[in-house]
Amino acid sequence: MLRVNVLNQSIETSYPLRTLYFYLTEGCNLACRHCWIAPRFQDEKHQYGYLDYQLFEKIITEAKPLGLTGVKLTGGEPLMHPRIDEIVDHIREQELALTVETNGVLCTPELAHKMAACQSASVSVSLDGVDAKTHEWVRGVKGSFEAALQGIRHLVQAGLKPQIIMSIMRINVDQVEPMVRLAEELGCGSVKFNLIQPTERGERIYEADQGLTIEEYIDLGKFVENELSGRTQIKLYYDHPMAFRPLSRLFGAEGDGCSRCGILGVLGVLYDGSYALCGIGTSVPEMIFGRAGEDPLDTVWRENRVLNELREGLPQNLKGVCSDCLMKNICLGSCVAQNYYRTKNILAGFWFCEQAHQLNQFNYSRQKSSVKTDREDSNEVGETEIA
Numbered sequence: 233m234l235r236v237n238v239l240n241q242s243i244e245t246s247y248p249l250r251t252l253y254f255y256l257t258e259g260c261n262l263a264c265r266h267c268w269i270a271p272r273f274q275d276e277k278h279q280y281g282y283l284d285y286q287l288f289e290k291i292i293t294e295a296k297p298l299g300l301t302g303v304k305l306t307g308g309e310p311l312m313h314p315r316i317d318e319i320v321d322h323i324r325e326q327e328l329a330l331t332v333e334t335n336g337v338l339c340t341p342e343l344a345h346k347m348a349a350c351q352s353a354s355v356s357v358s359l360d361g362v363d364a365k366t367h368e369w370v371r372g373v374k375g376s377f378e379a380a381l382q383g384i385r386h387l388v389q390a391g392l393k394p395q396i397i398m399s400i401m402r403i404n405v406d407q408v409e410p411m412v413r414l415a416e417e418l419g420c421g422s423v424k425f426n427l428i429q430p431t432e433r434g435e436r437i438y439e440a441d442q443g444l445t446i447e448e449y450i451d452l453g454k455f456v457e458n459e460l461s462g463r464t465q466i467k468l469y470y471d472h473p474m475a476f477r478p479l480s481r482l483f484g485a486e487g488d489g490c491s492r493c494g495i496l497g498v499l500g501v502l503y504d505g506s507y508a509l510c511g512i513g514t515s516v517p518e519m520i521f522g523r524a525g526e527d528p529l530d531t532v533w534r535e536n537r538v539l540n541e542l543r544e545g546l547p548q549n550l551k552g553v554c555s556d557c558l559m560k561n562i563c564l565g566s567c568v569a570q571n572y573y574r575t576k577n578i579l580a581g582f583w584f585c586e587q588a589h590q591l592n593q594f595n596y597s598r599q600k601s602s603v604k605t606d607r608e609d610s611n612e613v614g615e616t617e618i619a
Contacts (some may be wrong), residue, residue: 247543248299249533250497251331252291256319257282257308258503259498264358264370265442266399266614269511270432270614271308282308285315285507287524289550292326294529299497302329302352302440306511308503311338324350332356333397336383343480344383344390344426356395356424357384362410366403384418393421400425400452402442409458412464422467424426425456430583431573432515446587449478457481473585474559475598497566498542499533507532512569519572538578542568545579552581556599 258281259274260267265586272280292300303323305316311334314321320343330350336357357380361367364377372378384431388392396415398404408425415423428443429433437443444452449472456470457478474482500510504597505524513519521539522532533539546568547560554565565571566582574583588594 234581240398240544247496249295249499250299250494251499251508252295252300252307253301253304253498253500254283254288254310255306255308255500255502255514256310256313256316259312259374260307260309260335261312261337262309262376265372265433266401266428266437267433268429268431270515271514274308274312281503282313283501283503283505285318288319289322291501291505291524292328294524295499296326298530300328304331304333306333309335309338311343317343320346320350323482325502327351330354334358334383335371335376336380336387339383339386341386341389344392346384347387347607348390348392353392353397355387355392356397357387358399359384359396359411360384360399360401360413361404362407362414366407369403370399372399381418384420388419390451394421395424395468396421397424397426399428400444400449401428401437402444405444405448405452408452409460412460412468415466416464420466422469424469424471424612425452426471429567429570429583431512431570438600446584446591446593447586448592453477462554473582474563475585475595490539495564498547499539503537509538509572510569512573516573518591541578549579550579550581551579553585553594553599554581556601557585558600 255269260271263273271533272278274280289581292303293383303616305319308330310316320330324346327353331348332347332355334355334357336359339357342530347355359367359380360370367377368374384394384396397410398408398411400408412423419466426537427449428437430438438591453470453472456468461468472564498510500508500513501524502508502513502520505520506513507527507529509519509521521536543571546564550560550565552562557563564605565579566584568578570583571580572578574580585594
């Protein structure tokens with residue numbers, strides 16, 4: 233018993249539960265071609281589940297003693313939740329940082345002001361084209377482009393600097409710089425360019441040759457980070473692994489730091505109250521760890537096998553090309569949910585890095601073995617010169 237108590241105290245000290253990711257709704261009002269968790273399309277004829285509000289409050293109450301400082305609302309589509317106003321109010325009252333990921337369609341002026349009133353409010357709106365034709369091809373619903381733009385305007389009018397998230401695929405890759413100009417015009421604070429994850433619907437994007445190749449993603453990243461970022465005053469984020477980012481973008485005065493998903497301090501909550509690694513639990517049942525209202529959150533957080541495997545295994549037990557990467561201490565495998573989805577090994581190498589390695593396109597200057605070899609070569613040259 234003493235050993236268990238010491239372990240639990242260690243977990244509470246070393247691994248506080250900093251952020252809850254709430255996947256508030258089973259459904260979504262858009263039908264995006266690339267979605268990595270594939271929620272059901274919801275309209276007036278088809279209605280689906282959502283997280284019970286009382287359960288939401290209970291989860292927050294149980295999480296605060298574990299170190300909770302922030303909440304992310306996502307989906308499905310979080311603004312579809314019938315009690316979203318009360319959810320946002322409760323987050324504000326509990327003095328928690330708020331992050332929202334939305335398609336923007338349902339963002340009213342009133343809701344925008346509620347979100348803006350929260351502590352450290354950050355709202356991202358998905359926009360996949362600078363015109364209706366492109367965006368709506370991706371999102372699958374007519375009128376969603378103008379509705380998203382209007383939602384962004386409401387956020388700006390409420391005093392926020394929303395982020396635009398653009399998922400890069402073949403249909404919109406030529407709109408990367410125009411998207412930055414649109415973001416400037418709208419008053420946004422940043423643009424994030426996401427690579428399509430080969431998960432759920434994302435797999436079909438690649439099967440249909442609608443995604444970019446690894447080489448194309450690498451070249452685009454160099455353009456965004458080395459050229460385009462110098463031609464705008466707003467922040468640009470290109471979501472490729474840290475091994476591919478210039479050091480100036482990580483540590484320089486204009487860099488964005490070593491941001492990561494913080495998986496060791498995060499827990500997902502699905503629409504039905506299930507605790508999960510993240511939204512991957514909707515398609516991978518073994519990534520569900522318990523259920524709110526039935527399983528105490530502190531027990532799930534301390535004792536779940538998968539969570540403890542991550543704590544014990546990250547980053548030192550990462551596999552594949554990630555095992556030798558100099559960035560692994562901060563990257564932590566980039567996305568362990570994707571790693572498990574692809575290989576059934578939660579410590580597997582990240583798909584992007586593995587494919588880049590297979591194509592000899594990995595940034596080998598970020599590998600320990602490469603640095604060691606360089607030093608050995610340098611020593612050999614030095615010894616020869618001295619001799």
